[in-house]
Amino acid sequence: MSCLFPGIKPTKKVDVLQDISFTIAPGEALGIVGHNGAGKSTLLKIITGTLAPSTGIVRLEGRIFAILELGMGFNHELTARENVMHVSGLMGISQAEILQVLPELEAFAEIGSYFDQPMRQYSSGMHMRVAFALATAIRPDILIVDEALSVGDAYFQHKSFERIRKFRAQGTTLLFVSHDKAAILALCDRAILLNQGKLLMDGQPSAVMDYYNALVAEKESATLVQHVNEKGQAVTRSGTGEAEMLMLQLLHEQKSVEIVEVGLTVILRATVRCHQPIPCLIMGYMIKDRLGQPIFGINTHLTEQSMTDLRAGETLTFDFAFPANLGPGSYSVSTSLSSTENHLTDNYEWRDLAMVFTVVNTTQAHFAGCAWIEPKITITKNLREPS
Incomplete structure (x- = not known):
């Protein structure tokens, strides 16, 4: 058969996803993470039926609603009310159902009189409000959200x-x-990591996000290792290796501690060795709660204490002193050694779950939350009745 366009070769077939397989239990929340182009949106389109897989099958049970993009099939010349009536039918919602929930949907979107104005006048945030309000107007069995809330x-x-x-x-x-x-850790029971169209990891959200962040920082000469410690926690380490943390301790009165009283002053001591000459070395740490949410972080660039012109073989000790003004619970420490204020350039070493410690409260008044903010309460009693 002759070619219609001589000299033009057919486009090469590209498999966006390769051997992806996982199961989600009813009521489970699954986070999906990965670099741009990893195949996340393609996967969701296959799950929702927007795209057909070239191989394999997808099994779904129940009503599924999805927010894959802000448009959601909206006609920008129509009002939000008109679009809701039209698109809800495409979603499988009957007219009786949508009319019943329409007042609540409009109230949830909170765009006022714009609800009856053409959507071409809307900002991206207003589009998202209407799209989310419609997708959640009736509780679905499966809800899919793809970055739209950002x-x-x-x-x-x-x-x-x-x-x-x-x-x-x-x-x-x-x-x-x-x-x-933060959103993945707060909402999800489990997470999967996609990389170049493949399922790279499936596990606890904190472990998956730590591995994902290490991938972001990884260079061609870097190593990325993840192992499970004696407490069953996934410890992630990455970096090029020019500098290495030899020891990390939490000290009180020069004694190593694992349990700390609320408000007690402690020292986080890191011993670091340079394996190669390093023009600039910055050390930082991040305290996280048991879910992996950041509580506090600082580094020596921000405190204007960067170390420069270090020789191979030199060893440094970093002492970070701070009051443990934290709520009772378990906390972890992540550390970084780099040449800049973030670990994305010259990532010599990055460690998640480098240390775990526990905060207890036996000396302060009972309080709620993740931070101890010592209260100073003044109460004044009015002597005269208000007129």
């Missing part, structure tokens, strides 16, 4: 996350794609 304002993000948590408590299965580590 364009919303902080208030609506909190409101949306609260609705997702409510649905989860009622048994909705969640598939959540995001680069936001």
Whole structure:
């Protein structure tokens, strides 16, 4: 058969996803993470039926709603109300159902009179409000959210996350794609990591996100290793190796401790060796709670204490003194050695779960939360009755 366009070769077939296989239990929340181009959006489109897989099958049970992009099939010349009536039918929602929940949907979106204005006048945040309100107007069995919440304002993000948590408590299965580590840790029971179209990791959200962050920092000459410690926690280490942390201790009155009283002053001591000449060395640490959420982080660049012109074989001791003004619970420490204020350039060494310690409260008044902020309360009694 002759070619219609001589000299032009057919486009090469590219398999975006390769041998992806996983199961999600009813009511489970699964985070999906990976670099741009890893295949996350393609995977969700196959799950929702927007795309057909070239091989393999997808089994789903129950009603599925998805927010894969802000448009959601909206016609920008129509109002939000008109679009909701049209798109809800495409989603399999009957007219009777959507009319019943329409007042609540409009109230949840909180865009006021714009609800009856053409959507071409909307900002991206307003599009997201309508799209999310529609996708969650009726509790689905499976809810899929692909980064859409990232364009919303902080208030609506909190409101949306609260609705997702409510649905989860009622048994909705969640598939959540995001680069936001805090959101993955807060919402998900489990996470999978996609890399170049392959399923690289499937496990606890904190372990998966630590590995993902290490991939972001990894260079061609870097190593990336993850192992399980004696407490069953996944410890991630990456870096090029020019500098190495030999020891990390938490000290009180020069004694190593694993249990710390609320408010007690402690020293985080790191012993670091340079294996190669290093023009500039910055050390930092991050304290995280038991879910992996960041509590506090600092580095020697921010404190204007960068070390320069270090020779191979030199050893340094970094002492970070701070009051343990933390709520009772378990905490971990991540450390970084780099040449800049972040570990994305010249990542000599990055360690997640480099240390774990516990904070207890036997000396302060009982309080709630993750931070001890010593209260100073003044009460004044009015002697005269208000007129």
